[in-house]
Amino acid sequence: xxxxxxxxxxxxxxxxxxxxxxxxxxxxxxxxxxxxxxxxxxxxxxxxxxxxxxxxxxxxxxxxxxxxxxxxxxxxxxxxxxxxxxxxxxxxxxxxxxxxxxxxxxxxxxxxxxxxxxxxxxxxxxxxxxxxxxxxxxxxxxxxxxxxxx
Numbered sequence: 001x002x003x004x005x006x007x008x009x010x011x012x013x014x015x016x017x018x019x020x021x022x023x024x025x026x027x028x029x030x031x032x033x034x035x036x037x038x039x040x041x042x043x044x045x046x047x048x049x050x051x052x053x054x055x056x057x058x059x060x061x062x063x064x065x066x067x068x069x070x071x072x073x074x075x076x077x078x079x080x081x082x083x084x085x086x087x088x089x090x091x092x093x094x095x096x097x098x099x100x101x102x103x104x105x106x107x108x109x110x111x112x113x114x115x116x117x118x119x120x121x122x123x124x125x126x127x128x129x130x131x132x133x134x135x136x137x138x139x140x141x142x143x144x145x146x147x148x149x150x
Contacts, residue, residue, distance in 0.1 A: 034067050042069060043076055048085060048149075088148040089124065089139050091115035111138060115145055 045055050056069050076082045091112045114124045125135055139145050 039072060042072060043082060046073070046082055085149050086120040086122070088117045088120050088150065089115040090117040090146050090148060091142075092144050092146055112142075112145075117148055 042055065042059060045058065046052070052070070052073060059069060073082070077084060111124075111128055111130075114127060119127070121132065121135055121139075124130070125132055128135070130138075139147060
Protein backbone atom coordinates (compact mmCIF):
# COMPACT_ATOMS: atom_id res chain seq x y z
CA UNK A 1 0.00 0.00 0.00
CA UNK A 2 1.30 3.41 -0.92
CA UNK A 3 1.60 5.96 1.87
CA UNK A 4 -0.82 8.39 0.17
CA UNK A 5 -3.53 5.74 -0.10
CA UNK A 6 -3.06 4.79 3.55
CA UNK A 7 -3.40 8.43 4.60
CA UNK A 8 -6.60 8.77 2.57
CA UNK A 9 -8.08 5.65 4.14
CA UNK A 10 -7.12 6.83 7.61
CA UNK A 11 -8.65 10.24 6.90
CA UNK A 12 -11.90 8.63 5.73
CA UNK A 13 -11.98 6.32 8.75
CA UNK A 14 -11.33 9.23 11.11
CA UNK A 15 -14.03 11.31 9.42
CA UNK A 16 -16.51 8.43 9.71
CA UNK A 17 -15.64 7.97 13.38
CA UNK A 18 -16.07 11.70 14.05
CA UNK A 19 -19.42 11.71 12.23
CA UNK A 20 -20.76 8.67 14.08
CA UNK A 21 -19.58 10.15 17.37
CA UNK A 22 -21.25 13.47 16.57
CA UNK A 23 -24.42 11.63 15.57
CA UNK A 24 -24.58 9.73 18.84
CA UNK A 25 -23.78 12.83 20.89
CA UNK A 26 -26.50 14.82 19.08
CA UNK A 27 -29.09 12.58 20.72
CA UNK A 28 -29.20 14.00 24.26
CA UNK A 29 -31.97 11.81 25.66
CA UNK A 30 -30.04 8.63 24.98
CA UNK A 31 -28.74 7.25 28.26
CA UNK A 32 -26.70 4.42 26.78
CA UNK A 33 -25.39 5.68 23.47
CA UNK A 34 -27.31 4.11 20.59
CA UNK A 35 -25.54 1.64 18.39
CA UNK A 36 -24.79 2.67 14.84
CA UNK A 37 -26.80 -0.29 13.57
CA UNK A 38 -29.94 1.12 15.26
CA UNK A 39 -29.27 4.58 13.87
CA UNK A 40 -28.63 3.27 10.36
CA UNK A 41 -31.72 1.04 10.48
CA UNK A 42 -33.89 4.07 11.20
CA UNK A 43 -32.21 6.17 8.52
CA UNK A 44 -32.56 3.36 5.98
CA UNK A 45 -36.26 3.05 6.80
CA UNK A 46 -36.74 6.54 5.35
CA UNK A 47 -37.32 5.71 1.72
CA UNK A 48 -39.08 7.71 -0.96
CA UNK A 49 -42.71 8.12 0.01
CA UNK A 50 -42.21 7.11 3.65
CA UNK A 51 -43.19 9.82 6.07
CA UNK A 52 -41.42 10.69 9.27
CA UNK A 53 -44.62 9.93 11.15
CA UNK A 54 -44.72 6.38 9.77
CA UNK A 55 -41.11 5.72 10.77
CA UNK A 56 -41.66 7.13 14.27
CA UNK A 57 -44.79 5.01 14.73
CA UNK A 58 -43.06 1.87 13.44
CA UNK A 59 -40.08 2.15 15.79
CA UNK A 60 -42.10 3.39 18.77
CA UNK A 61 -44.41 0.37 18.50
CA UNK A 62 -41.62 -2.20 18.04
CA UNK A 63 -39.07 -1.32 20.69
CA UNK A 64 -39.05 2.13 22.17
CA UNK A 65 -35.69 3.63 21.20
CA UNK A 66 -33.69 5.39 23.87
CA UNK A 67 -33.38 8.50 21.70
CA UNK A 68 -35.57 10.97 19.86
CA UNK A 69 -35.96 9.90 16.23
CA UNK A 70 -36.87 13.43 15.14
CA UNK A 71 -33.54 14.75 16.43
CA UNK A 72 -31.74 12.00 14.54
CA UNK A 73 -33.56 12.99 11.34
CA UNK A 74 -32.72 16.65 11.91
CA UNK A 75 -29.05 15.78 12.40
CA UNK A 76 -29.06 13.66 9.23
CA UNK A 77 -30.66 16.46 7.21
CA UNK A 78 -28.23 19.08 8.47
CA UNK A 79 -25.24 16.88 7.62
CA UNK A 80 -26.57 15.90 4.18
CA UNK A 81 -27.19 12.20 4.86
CA UNK A 82 -30.85 12.42 3.83
CA UNK A 83 -32.94 14.85 1.83
CA UNK A 84 -36.53 15.85 2.32
CA UNK A 85 -38.71 15.29 -0.72
CA UNK A 86 -41.29 17.99 -1.25
CA UNK A 87 -44.38 18.08 -3.44
CA UNK A 88 -44.90 20.97 -5.82
CA UNK A 89 -48.41 21.10 -7.32
CA UNK A 90 -48.69 22.50 -10.85
CA UNK A 91 -51.95 23.58 -12.46
CA UNK A 92 -52.12 22.32 -16.04
CA UNK A 93 -54.53 24.30 -18.16
CA UNK A 94 -57.17 22.25 -19.97
CA UNK A 95 -56.60 21.94 -23.73
CA UNK A 96 -58.23 24.51 -25.95
CA UNK A 97 -61.00 23.64 -28.37
CA UNK A 98 -60.33 22.77 -31.98
CA UNK A 99 -61.43 26.26 -33.08
CA UNK A 100 -58.71 27.82 -30.92
CA UNK A 101 -60.94 29.20 -28.20
CA UNK A 102 -60.74 28.10 -24.62
CA UNK A 103 -63.82 26.78 -22.87
CA UNK A 104 -63.64 29.57 -20.30
CA UNK A 105 -61.22 32.34 -19.41
CA UNK A 106 -58.12 31.12 -17.60
CA UNK A 107 -58.06 33.22 -14.47
CA UNK A 108 -56.82 30.42 -12.18
CA UNK A 109 -59.15 31.45 -9.39
CA UNK A 110 -58.46 30.99 -5.72
CA UNK A 111 -56.10 28.25 -4.77
CA UNK A 112 -55.07 27.33 -8.31
CA UNK A 113 -53.04 30.53 -8.62
CA UNK A 114 -50.63 29.04 -6.06
CA UNK A 115 -50.15 25.83 -8.08
CA UNK A 116 -47.25 27.19 -10.13
CA UNK A 117 -44.58 24.66 -9.20
CA UNK A 118 -42.64 27.29 -7.27
CA UNK A 119 -44.32 26.66 -3.91
CA UNK A 120 -44.26 23.32 -2.12
CA UNK A 121 -47.39 21.89 -0.52
CA UNK A 122 -46.30 23.03 2.96
CA UNK A 123 -45.88 26.62 1.78
CA UNK A 124 -49.27 26.55 0.05
CA UNK A 125 -50.87 25.30 3.26
CA UNK A 126 -49.36 28.23 5.17
CA UNK A 127 -50.38 30.83 2.58
CA UNK A 128 -53.91 29.48 2.10
CA UNK A 129 -54.39 28.59 5.79
CA UNK A 130 -55.29 24.99 4.98
CA UNK A 131 -54.29 21.76 6.62
CA UNK A 132 -52.33 19.24 4.57
CA UNK A 133 -55.10 16.59 4.27
CA UNK A 134 -57.48 19.21 2.84
CA UNK A 135 -54.90 20.34 0.30
CA UNK A 136 -54.17 16.72 -0.60
CA UNK A 137 -57.88 16.18 -1.26
CA UNK A 138 -58.09 19.30 -3.44
CA UNK A 139 -55.08 18.17 -5.48
CA UNK A 140 -56.45 14.62 -5.78
CA UNK A 141 -59.91 15.79 -6.92
CA UNK A 142 -58.67 18.17 -9.63
CA UNK A 143 -57.54 16.34 -12.79
CA UNK A 144 -55.77 19.49 -14.02
CA UNK A 145 -53.23 19.46 -11.18
CA UNK A 146 -50.01 17.49 -11.50
CA UNK A 147 -47.50 17.01 -8.69
CA UNK A 148 -43.74 17.31 -9.06
CA UNK A 149 -41.60 15.62 -6.40
CA UNK A 150 -38.15 17.07 -5.79
